[in-house]
Amino acid sequence: PLFQVVLALRSTAPRRADGEGAPALPGGLTVSGVGGSAATAAKVDLGFSVTERRAADNTPDGVSGVLDFRTDLFDHGTAQALVDRFVRVLADAAAHPDRPLSRIDVLGPRERHRVVEEWNATAKGLAPATLPDLFERHVRERPDAEAVVLGDESLTYARLNARANRLARLLVERGAGPERLVALALPRSVELPVAVLAVAKTGAAYLPLDPAHPAERIAGTLDDAAPVALLTTAEVAAGLPDTDVPRILLDEEPAADRDPGNLDDADRLAPLLPCHPAYVIYTSGTTGRPKGVTVTHTGLPGLLDIFISQLGVVPGSRVLHHLSPAFDGGFWELAMGLLTGSTLVVAEPGTVPGPALAELAVRHRVTHAAITPAVLQLIPEGALPAAMTLVVAAETCPPELVERWSAGRLMRNSYGPTETTVCATMSAPLAGAVVPPIGSPVADTAGYVLDAALQPVPPGVPGELYVRGPGLARGYLGRPSLTASRFVASPFGPAGSVMYRTGDLVRHTADGDLEYLGRTDSQVKLRGMRVEPAEIEAVTAREPGVAQAAVLVREDAPGDRRLVGYVVPDAGAAV
Structure with a gap:
C-alpha cells in the first residue's frame, strides 16, 4: 500500500432535539444506521478507527475504537499490545493535559520492567582484574x-x-x-x-x-x-x-x-x-x-x-x-x-x-x-x-x-x-x-533502547541503543566535551551510573533480542572499520581548488560496497 497505518477519527454529529438518532434532512428525509458484517480483510497493515460517542443529551460520552491488522505481519498478542499502549497514552494525556508528550509513558509497569530489568539481568559480579x-x-x-x-x-x-x-x-x-x-x-x-x-x-x-x-x-x-x-x-x-x-x-x-x-x-x-x-x-x-x-x-x-x-x-x-x-x-x-x-x-x-x-x-x-x-x-x-x-x-x-x-x-x-x-x-x-x-547484553552489561527523551520504547519499535556496564571506556582522550556528549548520565541502575550513546538504531524482538537497523548519523561500517564520511570530506575540502566535498558509500554491485567522493571545484579551478 501507499501507506501502512491509518488513524480514522469519526465524529458523531449532534442528535436531533427529540433525541431520535441521526439528524433530519431536507424534504423530511431521515438517516439511520444499518448494521453490517464484520470486516474480513485489512486494507492496510494497521487500521485504527476511533468514533466519538454521544449521550442522550448530546454531550460527549467517550470514544470507541477498532483495530484491523494484517495477520501475516502481526499476531493477536502484538495487536493487543498496540491497543493497550494507545489507550494508555490517551488516558494519560486526558488525565494530565499539561504534561509534555515526552513524559507520557507508553509502557505499562510490567512491560517497562521487562525491557529495562528482565532483559538486562546479566549481573555476574565478575571480580576486577588487570x-x-x-x-x-x-x-x-x-x-x-x-x-x-x-x-x-x-x-x-x-x-x-x-x-x-x-x-x-x-x-x-x-x-x-x-x-x-x-x-x-x-x-x-x-x-x-x-x-x-x-x-x-x-x-x-x-x-x-x-x-x-x-x-x-x-x-x-x-x-x-x-x-x-x-x-x-x-x-x-x-x-x-x-x-x-x-x-x-x-x-x-x-x-x-x-x-x-x-x-x-x-x-x-x-x-x-x-x-x-x-x-x-x-x-x-x-x-x-x-x-x-x-x-x-x-x-x-x-x-x-x-x-x-x-x-x-x-x-x-x-x-x-x-x-x-x-x-x-x-x-x-x-x-x-x-x-x-x-x-x-x-x-x-x-x-x-x-x-x-x-x-x-x-x-x-x-x-x-x-x-x-x-x-x-x-x-x-x-x-x-x-x-x-x-x-x-x-x-x-x-x-x-x-x-x-x-x-x-x-x-x-x-x-x-x-x-x-x-x-x-x-x-x-x-x-x-x-x-x-x-543478540543480548553480555555479562554485567545493560542495553537500553530509548527514544529522544531517554524513555524506553516498546519491543518492535526503533530506538537508539545505550550501553551501561564496566566495559564502558573512560571517554575520549583529551576531549572532555565530546566525552560528555556521548557518555551520559543513566536514569537506570545505581546512582551515578553512566551509559554510552552508541548512535545505533535497534529494536527489541518479542523475545528480547536486539536487531540492528542502522545509524542515527552518517557514520558507516565498511569492511569492519568505523568510517566517518565527514572526516574524509574535511580532508578533501582542504585540497587546493576544492570548494565542497561529499562522501558516501555506494554499492553498484551486490556486496561491493566502497567509499565514493564527490567534489565541487572553486570558481576558476581546473576540473
Whole structure:
C-alpha cells in the first residue's frame, strides 16, 4: 500500500432535539444506521478507527475504537499490545493535559520492567582484574604451553612472559607507567604480543598505530596522544614520519639484559589499578580529527567471560590473529588467545584475506576465529576448519553467509563499539539463512533502547541503543566535551551510573533480542572499520581548488560496497 497505518477519527454529529438518532434532512428525509458484517480483510497493515460517542443529551460520552491488522505481519498478542499502549497514552494525556508528550509513558509497569530489568539481568559480579593479572595466571599454570605461533616460530607462555618482563623494565626506565601511553607501530608478528604485554606490565596503556596509514594521520595521532615512547622496528621506522616521540627498535633487542621476573607495584612508577587505561584506539571523527578512545582494564573480566562461557575457549584452544592491531578487533584476538591459556596463531604479514587465510587456519588447526562478513565472503565454501567457533562482527552479515558457515560450526554474531571494550552484545548460536540479530547484553552489561527523551520504547519499535556496564571506556582522550556528549548520565541502575550513546538504531524482538537497523548519523561500517564520511570530506575540502566535498558509500554491485567522493571545484579551478 501507499501507506501502512491509518488513524480514522469519526465524529458523531449532534442528535436531533427529540433525541431520535441521526439528524433530519431536507424534504423530511431521515438517516439511520444499518448494521453490517464484520470486516474480513485489512486494507492496510494497521487500521485504527476511533468514533466519538454521544449521550442522550448530546454531550460527549467517550470514544470507541477498532483495530484491523494484517495477520501475516502481526499476531493477536502484538495487536493487543498496540491497543493497550494507545489507550494508555490517551488516558494519560486526558488525565494530565499539561504534561509534555515526552513524559507520557507508553509502557505499562510490567512491560517497562521487562525491557529495562528482565532483559538486562546479566549481573555476574565478575571480580576486577588487570591484563597482567589475567595473563600471568596462565604463565604459572601452563609455562611450557605454546602461547604464540607464527609460521615456524613460536613462544611458550614462560618465554613470552620473560621477554615481556624485560621490555617492561626498559619501558619503566623510559617513563612508562599508569596514566601514560606507549605507542606501537608494529605489523602482526611475535613481537606484537610481547610489546602489548610489556606495556601492560608497566601499567601504561598501549596505542596501536597502523604503519600503512598516511604519514599525516600517524603524526597527528602521536602529537595528540603524546606517548612517552614508540615501539617499532627498523624497517617500519624508515617509513614513519619524524616526530619528537622517542623510538625503541625491538629488532635491536634493547632489553635483553633486563630481569625477566614479573613486575609488581614496587617496580612501577605507581600502583596499577583496574581503573587505569589499558589501551587507546583512535577512530574516525566527524570534524576531520580522529578521536582516541581510552579503554580501561575494568572491562577485561567481562571480555574473558564471553570467551569462556559463550565461545567455549579453553586452555589449548587455537585462536586466529589476522585483524589489524590498530582495530579493536585485533585486541579481541590477542585477549582471546593470551588471557585464556590458548595458542595465538598469528597470520603472517601479507596474508591476503580469502583462500590464503583459510589455508593458514587449516594448517594451524585453528579452533576460534573472528572474521568480518566482508572477509568471510572471500573464503571458498568449506575451506575453514570443521567444527570451529566462528564469530562475525563489525558489519551486517548476509543470510546466505550465515547459512553457508553455520552448518557444523558454532557461529555467533557479536556487536560492540570501541567504546564498550570490543563487545557489548552477543547473539545465540546461528543456523540457517537468517539475518542475525546482535543478540543480548553480555555479562554485567545493560542495553537500553530509548527514544529522544531517554524513555524506553516498546519491543518492535526503533530506538537508539545505550550501553551501561564496566566495559564502558573512560571517554575520549583529551576531549572532555565530546566525552560528555556521548557518555551520559543513566536514569537506570545505581546512582551515578553512566551509559554510552552508541548512535545505533535497534529494536527489541518479542523475545528480547536486539536487531540492528542502522545509524542515527552518517557514520558507516565498511569492511569492519568505523568510517566517518565527514572526516574524509574535511580532508578533501582542504585540497587546493576544492570548494565542497561529499562522501558516501555506494554499492553498484551486490556486496561491493566502497567509499565514493564527490567534489565541487572553486570558481576558476581546473576540473
